[in-house]
Amino acid sequence: GYYGEFGGAYIPEMLYPNIDELRSEYLKIIGDPAFRTEFDQLLKDYVGRPTPLYEAKRLSDKYGAQIFLKREDLCHTGAHKVNNTIGQILLAQRLGKQKIIAETGAGQHGVATATVCALMGMECIVYMGKVDMERQRPNVERMKILGAKVVPATSGSQTLKDATNEAMRHWINNPSDTHYIIGSVVGPHPYPDMVARFQSVISEEMRIQLSEKTGSPRPDYIIACVGGGSNAAGAFYHYLDEPDVKLVAVEASGMGVSSGKSAATTKLGRSGVLHGSKTLLMQTEDGQVVEPYSISAGLDYPGIGPMHAHLFASGRGIFLDVTDEDAMQAGIELSRLEGIIPAIETAHALAVFDRLPLTSSDVVVVNLSGRGDKDLDTYIKWGKY
Numbered sequence: 141g142y143y144g145e146f147g148g149a150y151i152p153e154m155l156y157p158n159i160d161e162l163r164s165e166y167l168k169i170i171g172d173p174a175f176r177t178e179f180d181q182l183l184k185d186y187v188g189r190p191t192p193l194y195e196a197k198r199l200s201d202k203y204g205a206q207i208f209l210k211r212e213d214l215c216h217t218g219a220h221k222v223n224n225t226i227g228q229i230l231l232a233q234r235l236g237k238q239k240i241i242a243e244t245g246a247g248q249h250g251v252a253t254a255t256v257c258a259l260m261g262m263e264c265i266v267y268m269g270k271v272d273m274e275r276q277r278p279n280v281e282r283m284k285i286l287g288a289k290v291v292p293a294t295s296g297s298q299t300l301k302d303a304t305n306e307a308m309r310h311w312i313n314n315p316s317d318t319h320y321i322i323g324s325v326v327g328p329h330p331y332p333d334m335v336a337r338f339q340s341v342i343s344e345e346m347r348i349q350l351s352e353k354t355g356s357p358r359p360d361y362i363i364a365c366v367g368g369g370s371n372a373a374g375a376f377y378h379y380l381d382e383p384d385v386k387l388v389a390v391e392a393s394g395m396g397v398s399s400g401k402s403a404a405t406t407k408l409g410r411s412g413v414l415h416g417s418k419t420l421l422m423q424t425e426d427g428q429v430v431e432p433y434s435i436s437a438g439l440d441y442p443g444i445g446p447m448h449a450h451l452f453a454s455g456r457g458i459f460l461d462v463t464d465e466d467a468m469q470a471g472i473e474l475s476r477l478e479g480i481i482p483a484i485e486t487a488h489a490l491a492v493f494d495r496l497p498l499t500s501s502d503v504v505v506v507n508l509s510g511r512g513d514k515d516l517d518t519y520i521k522w523g524k525y
């Protein structure tokens with residue numbers, strides 16, 4: 141379970157039985173034809189896949205390239221997160237688990253988890269930082285309407301990292317009947333690989349759609365925002381070994397990389413262990429986690445998935461970072477040019493076109509990870525529109 145020097149499973153001994161069971165079972169379960177049939181059927185009939193690959197003509201005209209948007213915002217629940225929660229709830233059933241826990245920051249993963257728990261009639265507890273509960277209020281209420289219990293995480297910065305800590309603590313105390321649905325390509329092996337595999341349906345569809353629309357399955361650039369990195373992992377997955385396809389990962393620099401209020405992990409972080417995985421994380425001299433900051437809850441995370449730490453360290457990925465201000469401007473620009481209000485996380489990926497050497501023949505795919513409904517309060521507070 142390694143990506144170069146990154147990955148692995150650095151976990152408390154009490155979690156070992158659960159992680160060991162997952163590690164030894166997950167590939168068998170995911171590879172079982174009956175699992176595949178049920179997974180594909182739910183993605184089609186319940187999530188609404190395949191999601192469109194939409195050619196954004198006015199955005200393309202503005203930036204002088206052929207820009208396509210992979211519409212994960214049109215998945216049921218409004219973001220890519222449900223691709224992963226469908227996979228993990230089917231897996232949890234096959235492991236005989238009755239209860240589900242999850243962490244959430246933007247609330248999209250929390251809603252996606254509450255959704256599949258309602259679908260399957262399973263108990264659902266979601267841990268969410270108190271700060272995030274305020275800035276993603278609509279998703280808190282959606283989780284409750286869907287029947288989940290939302291537990292405020294009040295430790296640390298009361299954001300995603302703290303929700304993850306508290307969900308892990310719950311799991312340690314309830315190992316046998318509970319499955320922890322981690323919402324990104326983070327955590328101990330096999331989670332980063334498992335989540336990437338579930339999200340890889342994104343690039344599986346992209347290959348087919350690009351062939352139909354451009355005559356080639358390969359774009360010149362794929363751009364995706366990165367919090368833990370699951371939407372990027374899904375968009376990059378079937379192109380990792382195609383060096384002609386440039387993989388652009390966009391992190392949140394918040395108030396600026398050197399402002400002290402940032403979440404640009406590949407710039408500010410260094411190697412360490414976070415949430416059970418060896419990766420890059422923002423830490424003090426003595427290895428304590430540095431509080432991150434981003435206007436977007438889903439990117440407000442001091443770490444990054446080990447896959448992306450490796451893409452960064454190996455030079456395979458192009459890692460850019462975008463401030464709050466530039467992200468918000470890009471969100472408004474997409475709304476005005478294409479009539480799509482994106483999630484603020486997604487808006488970060490839409491703010492880098494003029495930082496790439498694009499030519500008119502370049503084919504660019506932006507992974508539109510989520511819709512902006514959950515962020516209306518933040519757009520309103522920001523107000524520059």
Ligand SMILES: CC/C=C(/N=C/c1c(COP(=O)(O)O)cnc(C)c1O)C(=O)O
Binds near residue numbers: 247248369370372
């Ligand atoms: C799992 C914690 C992250 C959450 N969301 C992250 C997120 C992200 C960043 O997460 P990754 O794709 O895993 O990097 C991008 N786009 C949208 C719409 C998001 O909601 C959440 O709780 O909903």
